[in-house]
Amino acid sequence: MFEQSISTLAQQLRNKDITSVELTRLFLARIAKLDPQLNSFITVTEQRALEQAAAADALLQKGKGTTLTGIPIAHKDLFCTEGTLTTCGSKMLHNFIPPYESTVTNRIQQAGAVMLGKTNMDEFAMGSSNENSFYGAVKNPWNLDKVPGGSSGGSAAAIAAGLAVAATGTDTGGSIRQPASFCGITGLKPTYGRVSRFGMIAYASSLDQGGPMAKSAEDCAHLMQAMAGFDEKDSTSAEQPTDDYLANLNAPLAGLKIGLPKEYFGDGLDSQVADIIMAAVKEFEKLGATIKEISLPNLQLSIPSYYVIAPSEASSNLSRFDGVRFGHRCDNPKDLLDMYMRSRAEGFGREVQKRIMVGTYALSEGYYDAYYLKAQKIRRLIKEDFVKALEEVDVIMGPVAPTTAFGLGSKTSDPVAMYLEDIYTLSVNLAGIPAMSIPAGFAQGMPVGLQIMGNYFAEAKLLNVAHQYQQHTDWHLQTPTMAKGA
Amino acid sequence: MNWEVVIGLEIHTQLSTKSKLFSGAAVGFGAEPNTQTTLVDLGMPGALPVFNKEALRMAVMFGHAINAEIGMTSVFARKNYFYPDLPKGYQTSQMDHPIVGKGYLDVMLEDGTTSRVGITRAHLEEDAGKSLHEDFQGMTGIDLNRSSTPLLEIVSEPDIRSAKEAVAYVKMIHSIVTYLGICDGNMAEGSMRCDINLSLRPKGQKEYGTRTEIKNVNSFRFIEKAIYTEIERQADILEDGGRIIQETRLYDPEKNETRSMRSKEDANDYRYFPCPDLLPVVLTQEYVDNIKANLPELPSQKAARFQSDYALSEYDANVLSSSRAMADFFENANGVVKDPKLTANWVMGELSKLLNQEQLDINNSPVSAQAFGELLVRIKDDTINGKTAKDVFQAMWDGEGSADDIIDAKGLKQVTDTGAIETMIQTILDANAAQVEQYRAADEDKQKKMIGFFVGQVMKASQGKANPGLVNPILVKMLKG
Numbered sequence: 001m002f003e004q005s006i007s008t009l010a011q012q013l014r015n016k017d018i019t020s021v022e023l024t025r026l027f028l029a030r031i032a033k034l035d036p037q038l039n040s041f042i043t044v045t046e047q048r049a050l051e052q053a054a055a056a057d058a059l060l061q062k063g064k065g066t067t068l069t070g071i072p073i074a075h076k077d078l079f080c081t082e083g084t085l086t087t088c089g090s091k092m093l094h095n096f097i098p099p100y101e102s103t104v105t106n107r108i109q110q111a112g113a114v115m116l117g118k119t120n121m122d123e124f125a126m127g128s129s130n131e132n133s134f135y136g137a138v139k140n141p142w143n144l145d146k147v148p149g150g151s152s153g154g155s156a157a158a159i160a161a162g163l164a165v166a167a168t169g170t171d172t173g174g175s176i177r178q179p180a181s182f183c184g185i186t187g188l189k190p191t192y193g194r195v196s197r198f199g200m201i202a203y204a205s206s207l208d209q210g211g212p213m214a215k216s217a218e219d220c221a222h223l224m225q226a227m228a229g230f231d232e233k234d235s236t237s238a239e240q241p242t243d244d245y246l247a248n249l250n251a252p253l254a255g256l257k258i259g260l261p262k263e264y265f266g267d268g269l270d271s272q273v274a275d276i277i278m279a280a281v282k283e284f285e286k287l288g289a290t291i292k293e294i295s296l297p298n299l300q301l302s303i304p305s306y307y308v309i310a311p312s313e314a315s316s317n318l319s320r321f322d323g324v325r326f327g328h329r330c331d332n333p334k335d336l337l338d339m340y341m342r343s344r345a346e347g348f349g350r351e352v353q354k355r356i357m358v359g360t361y362a363l364s365e366g367y368y369d370a371y372y373l374k375a376q377k378i379r380r381l382i383k384e385d386f387v388k389a390l391e392e393v394d395v396i397m398g399p400v401a402p403t404t405a406f407g408l409g410s411k412t413s414d415p416v417a418m419y420l421e422d423i424y425t426l427s428v429n430l431a432g433i434p435a436m437s438i439p440a441g442f443a444q445g446m447p448v449g450l451q452i453m454g455n456y457f458a459e460a461k462l463l464n465v466a467h468q469y470q471q472h473t474d475w476h477l478q479t480p481t482m483a484k485g486a
Numbered sequence: 487m488n489w490e491v492v493i494g495l496e497i498h499t500q501l502s503t504k505s506k507l508f509s510g511a512a513v514g515f516g517a518e519p520n521t522q523t524t525l526v527d528l529g530m531p532g533a534l535p536v537f538n539k540e541a542l543r544m545a546v547m548f549g550h551a552i553n554a555e556i557g558m559t560s561v562f563a564r565k566n567y568f569y570p571d572l573p574k575g576y577q578t579s580q581m582d583h584p585i586v587g588k589g590y591l592d593v594m595l596e597d598g599t600t601s602r603v604g605i606t607r608a609h610l611e612e613d614a615g616k617s618l619h620e621d622f623q624g625m626t627g628i629d630l631n632r633s634s635t636p637l638l639e640i641v642s643e644p645d646i647r648s649a650k651e652a653v654a655y656v657k658m659i660h661s662i663v664t665y666l667g668i669c670d671g672n673m674a675e676g677s678m679r680c681d682i683n684l685s686l687r688p689k690g691q692k693e694y695g696t697r698t699e700i701k702n703v704n705s706f707r708f709i710e711k712a713i714y715t716e717i718e719r720q721a722d723i724l725e726d727g728g729r730i731i732q733e734t735r736l737y738d739p740e741k742n743e744t745r746s747m748r749s750k751e752d753a754n755d756y757r758y759f760p761c762p763d764l765l766p767v768v769l770t771q772e773y774v775d776n777i778k779a780n781l782p783e784l785p786s787q788k789a790a791r792f793q794s795d796y797a798l799s800e801y802d803a804n805v806l807s808s809s810r811a812m813a814d815f816f817e818n819a820n821g822v823v824k825d826p827k828l829t830a831n832w833v834m835g836e837l838s839k840l841l842n843q844e845q846l847d848i849n850n851s852p853v854s855a856q857a858f859g860e861l862l863v864r865i866k867d868d869t870i871n872g873k874t875a876k877d878v879f880q881a882m883w884d885g886e887g888s889a890d891d892i893i894d895a896k897g898l899k900q901v902t903d904t905g906a907i908e909t910m911i912q913t914i915l916d917a918n919a920a921q922v923e924q925y926r927a928a929d930e931d932k933q934k935k936m937i938g939f940f941v942g943q944v945m946k947a948s949q950g951k952a953n954p955g956l957v958n959p960i961l962v963k964m965l966k967g
Contacts, residue, residue, distance in 0.1 A: 080532045093531070100525055102532060199532040205762035234534050235764050313762055316564050319575020320529040324628070340568055363566070363757035372759055 001026060002162035003479060006219045009165065010067045013060055020060065020070030024053040024114050027072045031116065031163045037144060037482065040158040042077045042135045043085050044117035052114040059112060067222050069112025074164040076155050077118035078125060079105045079210070080199040084115075088201045089123040089133040089151075092321045092328045092347030102199025103231045104168060104210045111226040116164050119154030123349045124318065125172055125203040127151050128421045130179070131412055132351040139408070140182060141480040142446055146405040149179030155213045156183035161483040166214035166223055170200060172207045173306055174400070174425025177437035180213055181400035181449025184439045186466065186476055187213040188220045191457050192432035193238035196231030202317040204310035205236070207429040216476050217438065217466035221245040224459060243460040249467040254288030256465065257393040263299040264398030264424055276441035276448045277399050280469070284397075287468055292393055296385045301378045302427035303419060308362050308375035309430070314352075315359030321347060354415075383431040386453075390433075395465055396453040399424055400437045404446035424451060434459050438466045439475035447478075487725060489686040491717050492694055493646035496681040497659055499638045499669045500613070501544045507612045507636035508535030508578060508764075515675045519618070519629035527615075527633040529573030534763050537562075541636040542767060543777060544668035545585045545610050548638060550778045551662050552605050554589025558769050562610075562761040567754045571615035571628050579611035579639075581758045585767070586638075591662075592786070593654045594804055603655050604643030611637050638668075644683065644694065649713035653706050656680060657808065661785045665810045679704050682712060685730070686720045695720075696730040700737050700744055712737035716744050788813055796826035805834055811848045815855045822859025825866055832862055836879055853882050861889035874898050874950050900953045907944075907956055911964050914943045925965055937961065 001023070004012070012018050028046055035041055049072065056070035075081065078088045080098035087093045101109070109115065122132040130138040130153025138153040140146040141161040148157040152169030156179035159167055169176040171189035180187030188211045195210045202208060212223030224245040231237045258281065265274060281291060323329035323343030330346055333339030348356070362371035389396060401421055411418045428435040433456055437449035450469075454462045470476050506513055509526035525533035549556045563581035586608035592600045613635040618627035640659060646652045660678060663669035670677050685697035700716060703709050715737075720730055734753075735744040760766075783791070785807045792803035792813075807813045812833065820829040837858065841848060853861075861882065865875050870893060881892045893899055901907060915922050918940075925936050937958070944957050 078532075086531075088531070096531070098530070098532075100530070100532075197532075198534050201531040202763075233536065235536050236534075236762075312759060316566050316576050316757070316759070319566060319568065320531065320573060322568060322570075322575060324570050325528065325573060326530070336570065360757065363759050365755045365757075368757075368759070 002030060002483075003215075003477075004165075005216055006067060006071055006165060006214070006222045009071055010069070013070045020053040020056040020072075020114060021050060023070065024049050024072045024116070027116055027164060030161075034161055034482065035158075035163060038139050038141060038157050038161055038163070039136050040120055040138050040148075040154040040161070040163060041074070041117045042087055042089070042120050042154070045084055045115055048084065049114050049116050052109070056112050056114060066111045066226070068108065068226055070114060071112075071165050072114045072116045073108070073223075074116050074119045074155060074158050074167040075105050076121055076152050076167065076169050078121060078170060078201040079168060080201065081105050081115070081118065084118065086118065086201070087135070088125070089121040089135060090347065090349065090352070091134040094134070094328060096327055098199075100199060103196035103233060104200065104227050106199075107226050107229075108168070108223070113226070119152070119158055119167060121154055122151035122175075123352050124201070124314070125151040125170055125175055125208075126314070126351050126355055128174065128178055128418055129406070129411065130154065131408065132349055134349060137408060140405045140446075141482055142184065143405070144482070145407055146446065147182065147408055149182035149401075149405060151175040151179075152187075152213060153179045156180055156185055156187070159183070159185045159213055159215060160480060162479065166212060166219050168210060168223075168227070169213045170208055170210045171429065172203050172209075172310060173429050174422045176211050176213055177400045177425050177435060177449065177451060178421065180437040181451075182405035182447065184447030184449075184475070184478060184480075185213060186216050186220055186436065186438050186470075187211065188224065188436045188459065188462065189428065189434060190224070190228060190459050191238070191434045192429075193236050194242075194434070194457065194459065195227050196229075196234040196237045198231055198233040202313075204313040205317060206313060207306075207310055209429070216470050217436070217463045218246075218249060218470075220436075221249060221463045221467070224463070228459070238457070240457060243457075245460050245463055248460050248464045251464050252288065253284065253465060253468050256284070256287075256289035256395070258284055258289050258291050259294035259389055259393030259396040260291060261294050261296040261299070261389070261396060261398055263296050268402050268420065268423070269399060270403045270443070272443035273399050273401075273403060273448050276443060277397070277450055280440040280450045281397060283469060283472060287472065294389045294393060294396065296382075296389060296427065298378065298381045298385050299423070299427055302382055302430055303423060305375040305378040305382065305430060306422070306426040307358070307419060308371045309379065311355040311359030312362045312372050313359065315356045315363065318348075318352070318356055323347070379430045382427050386427070386431045386433055390455045394454070395462065398451050398453075400449040400451040401425070404443050404448055428453055432456065434462055436462050436466050438469060439478070440473075441475055442478075447475075488689040489717070489721055489724070490689045490691075491647060491713075492644045492685050492687060492697075493652050493713065494644035494683040495642045495646065495652060495655065496683070497640040497656060498679045498681075499640060499659070499663050500677040501541050501636040501638055501668055502670050503538055503540045503544070503636050505538060506634040507538050507541050507610065508634050511634070513635050514631075517631055519627070519631060522631040523633065527573070527630055529575070535578060535761075537764060537767065538636060541610055542585065544666070545608065545638055546769070546774060546777045547666050547668055547781060548608060548640075548663065549586035549589065550781055551666060551784055552586075552589035552591055552608075554605060554608070555587035556769065556774050557583055557585045557587055558771075558774070559583060560585040560610075560767045562764045562767075563758045564761045565756040565758055567756060569614065570626060571617045571630070571633070573615065573630060573633055577612060577614060578761055578764070580609035583766070584609035591655065591658055593651065593658050595651060595654055598801065601645075601651060603645045603651075606641045606643050608638050608640045611639055613637050649710045649717075652682070652713055653710050656709055657706060658785070661809055665784055666782060673704050673706075676704060680709055682709065682716070684713060684716050684720070686717065686724060695724075696732050698730065698733055698735050698744075700735050701747065703737050708737060708739050711739070711742055712744060715742055719744065796820070796830070798826060798830055802830045802834065806830060809848065815848050815851070815858075818855035819859040819862065822856060823862040823866065825862065828862055828866065829859070832858070836876060840880075840883055852885065853879070857882060857888055864889050864893060868900055868902055868953055868955070869893060870898055870900050871950070871954055874900070898951065901948055901951050902953050902956060904956060904960065907952055907960055908964070910947055910952065911944055911957070911961055914940060914947060915964060918943065922965065926967065940965065
């Protein structure tokens, strides 16, 4: 039952084969049993879930509701949920219960989905391994000694282990795609502005984007139907109407032009990962696609550009966590400065502090032009690379990450090695285009994700391409051993 | 040493929008603390700003009024610093691309000359909240009602050379923003606050001296006094061979002194960068032109119209148009009187005198423009003379009723019956035979001087009610014998 797709479950709910309360209990029981090994949830909202499930059953009873009605899902713990603890993986917000609901979670709730709880993440979404959480590292369900990826590692691990049908994630530099790749699930980072950021705790505002994570492209499409769209509460959200993300899932791929950027297949890419990606590309050729080598010449510059822009914005975005109005405040501050310094030193973890300092430095008088402005110029070049490439091809494919999931603790002492993990994902955020990660095979027992990048607002196209692949392969249907017996 | 003072002003003008610059919360003075706030004003995690287009319209209006370039693409930037009443840890402002670019104002000085003050820029920004140190033993209260209230910061070039010029400039800005209806102009409530950048240099020197910035001065009088004391302070230091420290100072009106707040070394590095939560504001020419076409009459335009339509002197026209409230009072009263010169004299004379005495704003005048006009009508139709009218006006001011009520009740109607006046004059001439003799013997020049004595006697005898316009010719005729 836990392995079923959203549309199958929706059908079973409508057929009264199962109720939403039963389904919800099943997932709650799986969380209780398996999550102690994974640590994928920070908060399990059992009562809220059962209430929502009961309400969903009542709706279904009347023949109402959407496909998502009664489906148990999880939310990354940086979406503010009214009345439910929202920590952002940080001690800073260990006591923060928002009196408001984010647009994303609100829309999904309006669609009738049941919230099982809030998933673990790298603190303030800063990380590629989910080891930077105040609530402890998340383990990869395929191998408990490996990381699940980050920062949406809790959502990815929970889905892979069958602890939730689907989940929300956010992607600032790869935080949906990389954990999706490491955990063998499907994840979509939409075009910047396609999904509202209102109520999403900001890391880097010009890069952050919420998106769906699930077992398949089709499930992601169901979530997108609810999540996407203009929100007047987010000035950067796009007014452009949304597509029907389900309508074209079955469109044939004959004639599809796929671009393979040569920079994505250079040094640093694990050879087994490369083989798996090329095998996946062959599969697309069988489906009628044509392949073209392309170039995204500024790829290497995406790391320095990202690691200036994102920390700069973060240094400002995280200023509001000052111990004055909410969140952690140190004990017995002796004056205002002491309160600021100790509240923030105690509330933020090392990686967050590091990025605040990097960003503060980059924006400082005398350094701004050399760092922030230069990074923005590179960002424009990277964007132009994609725009140019996407005039010639329909989608761009490549690896999501240079390797499969690495060992817990193996890169924590080498931040540069950790940052290099993001080489294939960062540029997509800098350009603002949509991209997906879909399961494409296994290397030494660990999942490998294929990245599919597309043009602005081409989410429906990406979902169609991914869905067609998943109609002809079963990589996305694999289940880790630890998830089975339960 | 002969010093030249160099002054540049930054004026923070609170725009009179209904809601805040980046949220839907109401803007208002004096509400219970923290009742006029939303998630955005409180800086809650995940809350996002939405730009108030009304503030944009107002800023563009101002830009047109000061002959400025309008920023067709303006960008909001974050000014980062920590303070408890700054909930987000940054103020959203504009830095490199302000909504209003270079402009200027021609400021009329007291001696009737005009001087041109350049305006560097005017940009939109949000206000901070307030820290309340009283009422909280050993703690600070935070009121975020003011947080995200829209401000237009108007930055002048260092073109101002005296305290008087500074005040004239601020008054002109005040007059423009109230004319445009984009600010209520209430300085006591902080709707206009002024930062004064001031330095001295030896007369004739080209380079500027080191400046200080006096923060948050909020009345015309304090601006003038703060400038005088700061000039004196800087001159004393320089003349003793000392050096001015670049710093921020506060003006204390009670002690009439400025004192150091923080030096440049302590100054924040604000780490400005474009706000990623707000898109650049891109205007169309049509939008900008449309606002220009619908701009209300400005003080200088009104002054020109007062000269051409009402034949007022340049001076009178400028004084009357200096505030929209005074201009409106004048025009409303004149609508009743239909005698612009008489109305102008009375608005600038008696009315201004009583307003000043009681430190009242013309909006709070106890005598309405209509009632004021009715009084002047009674001068025009010879019911009372000017002197009596002053007494009637005082009675109206004191709430004794309309002009006609007071004239009736006190029997102040002017004597216009020539027979009665002749009888009155005859009595006076009879009682002052010696002076009459003197008058008749005198030459014309001397007679002119002496006539005042007889007029005075007649007015006294009539208790001021004799119509002076009638008294004079009759008196002259009767004195000739």
